[in-house]
Amino acid sequence: MFGKYQIRICEYPIVTQYGYDSVLESTPLLAGFALAAAAYAGRYSIQAWQAFKTRPPRIRRFYEGGFQPAMTKREAALILGVRESTPVDKIKEAHRRVMVANHPDAGGSHYLASKINEAKEMILGKTKGGSAF
Numbered sequence: 001m002f003g004k005y006q007i008r009i010c011e012y013p014i015v016t017q018y019g020y021d022s023v024l025e026s027t028p029l030l031a032g033f034a035l036a037a038a039a040y041a042g043r044y045s046i047q048a049w050q051a052f053k054t055r056p057p058r059i060r061r062f063y064e065g066g067f068q069p070a071m072t073k074r075e076a077a078l079i080l081g082v083r084e085s086t087p088v089d090k091i092k093e094a095h096r097r098v099m100v101a102n103h104p105d106a107g108g109s110h111y112l113a114s115k116i117n118e119a120k121e122m123i124l125g126k127t128k129g130g131s132a133f
Contacts, residue, residue, distance in 0.1 A: 067115060076119035088124065095120040 068075055077084045080094040098116050102108035 071115075071118055071122050073122060076122040079116060079119040080123065082123075084123070086123070091120065091123050 073084050077086070080091065080098055082091060082094045086094070095116065099113065100106070102112045102116060104110045104113050
């Protein structure tokens with residue numbers, strides 16, 4: 001009791017258009033739906049995880065490893081993304097494409113640019129190997 005006023009929470013039953021206490025009667029139904037949805041989502045996620053684990057590993061699209069001390073034709077072809085027996089015009093096109101992506105003026109590395117140029121010279125037969133770095 002607060003002063004002269006008395007507070008009564010609920011003196012009369014709640015009557016709605018669906019009958020008495022419809023909110024309280026539907027609570028177990030809503031809890032059941034929530035539990036079923038959680039079980040379904042859990043089952044689906046377990047199946048998806050198992051399918052993901054059984055997939056074969058993806059093949060990496062890049063060469064793992066650093067540069068060799070003396071560049072070989074194979075390494076030069078890997079740098080430019082061509083085969084060792086590629087025609088000269090395709091080698092120049094590949095060199096230009098890789099060089100545009102890694103040019104020092106565009107934020108690329110001087111070291112990579114020198115390796116790209118060395119790879120082009122190696123495949124075209126203008127050098128015997130060796131790098132400035």
